[in-house]
Amino acid sequence: MAATTAIARGLEDVIFTESSLCFIDGEQGRLYYAGYKIQDLAEHSTFEEVTYLLLHGRLPSKAxxxxxxxxxxSLRALPPSVIKQIKQFPRNAHPMSMLRTAVSELGMVDETEADVSPEALYEKSLSLIAKFATIVAATKRHREGQKILAPRKGLSHAANFLYMSNGRVPSKEETKLMDVALILQAEHGFNASTFTAIATYSTQTDIYSAIVAAVGALKGPRHGGANEAVMKMIAEIGAPENVSSWLAELQAKKGRVMGMGHRVYKSYDPRAGVLDKYAALVAAKHGHSKEYAILKELERQAGAIYNPKGIYPNVDFYSGVVYSDLGYSLEFFTPIFAVARISGWCAHILEYTKTDNRLLRPDSHYTGKLDLPYIPLSKR
Incomplete structure (x- = not known):
């Protein structure tokens, strides 16, 4: 083994394929979906339109x-067996575990599970994208001891998700807020869960197995769970006037400010900028002004320390306040992430299948010994 073997820790900067789905400029803080600025999509588009863009590589016509x-x-409703299974889940189970198991059940009841043709893969992708919101809403109702609601006709994806979650038709403002949140989280290049989905699907397994693997990756606190940590941090700080002392104590412990810093962005995360705008509206209209004020003061004080080091707020910094206002408790922040990111996962699987579909098989640099003499068990 060559001693000079280069090792890319965490696979950082390793390029294994090509993609036209997402462009991230971490230095300048720019994010594009299929060529379109994330700010424009969040302001003017809907989750359905962004999903079409990711799956087809272009914006749709009105028709x-x-x-x-x-x-x-038409694909939102869950099979009866999946609803029955959700009702049998322990109510204290983590919603991501519930989602993971429900997706696996979807695969088992799909008689065409093994069909990996392009046409079948596209149809299964649409079904998964449609059903993720229904599953997460159903698990929320189950955990809260409430009746699981079927999808309601005439509502958009975001509005239906809120209706099935909270039991009432949301306002236009709430629907727009959820649409923006889902758009911002729908895609982000080859992050851990997307890479996991592609690596799994590259074995020519079924898409349900690949998505189950992606859900498992997203469940980790270093990936999808960061927004939960932000809300816990806000509760710990307690009030804007406590930020200074809290931050000093954090620095003494060499801790990190949750929701600040990103593996890719070395400047302000453009998604955070968009969500900040909507979080401000939430604070003004719905009484979360204290939480928002804590975040703004923390951003001001921590920014003076960390911005020169390339550490800025990321999308998780503000998302928790938004999700909380929309009626979701901490444990559902990551499942909402999944409701959005399922579009990106499926789009990448479809793209990789068309353009490459090579089995992902990285290597490692061996550092152990060789040719050790085997000693029989009786002599050890």
Missing amino acids: ELKAFSAKLA
């Missing part, structure tokens, strides 16, 4: 979007 949205709506 195409209408048909696509209707198709997604």
Whole structure:
């Protein structure tokens, strides 16, 4: 083994394929989906339209979007066996574990599970994208001891998700807020869960197995669980006037400010900028002004320390306040992430299948000994 073997820790900067789905400029804080600025999509688009963009590589016409949205709506309902299974989950189980198991059940009841043709893969992708919101809403109702609600006709994806979660038709403002949150989280290049989905699917397994693996990766606190940690941090700080002393204590412990810093972004995460705008509206209209004020003061004080080091707020910094206002408790922040990211996972699987589909098989640099003499068990 060559002693000079270069090792890319964490696979950082390793390029294993090509993609036209997402462009991230971490130095300048720019994010594009299929060529479109994330700010424009968040302001003017919907989750359905962004999903179409990711799956097809272009924005739809009015007629195409209408048909696509209707198709997604027709696929939202869960099979009876999946609903029955959700009702049997322990109510204290983590919602991500519930989601993971429900997706696995979807695969088992799909008689065409093993069909990996391009047409079948696309149809299964649409079904998963449509059903993720229904599953997460159902697990929320189950955990809260409430009746699981079926999808309601005439509502958008974001509005239906809120309706099935909270039991009432949301306002236009709430629907827009959820749409923005889902758009911002729908895609982000080859992050851990997306890479996991592609690596799994590259074995030519079924898409359900790949998505189950992706859900498992997203469940980890170093990936999808960061927004939960931000809300816990806000509770720990307690009030804006406590930020200075809390931050000093954190620095003494060499801790980190949750929701600040990103593996890719060395400047302000553009998603955080968009969500900050909507978090401000939430604070003004719905009484979360204290939490928002703590975040703004923390951003001001911590920014003076960490911004020169390339550490800025990321999307998780503000998302928790938004999710909380929309009626979700801490443990559902990561499942909401999954409701959005399922579009990106499926889009990448479809793209990789068309362009490469090579089995991912990285190597390692061996550092152990060789040619050790085997000693029989009786002499050890």
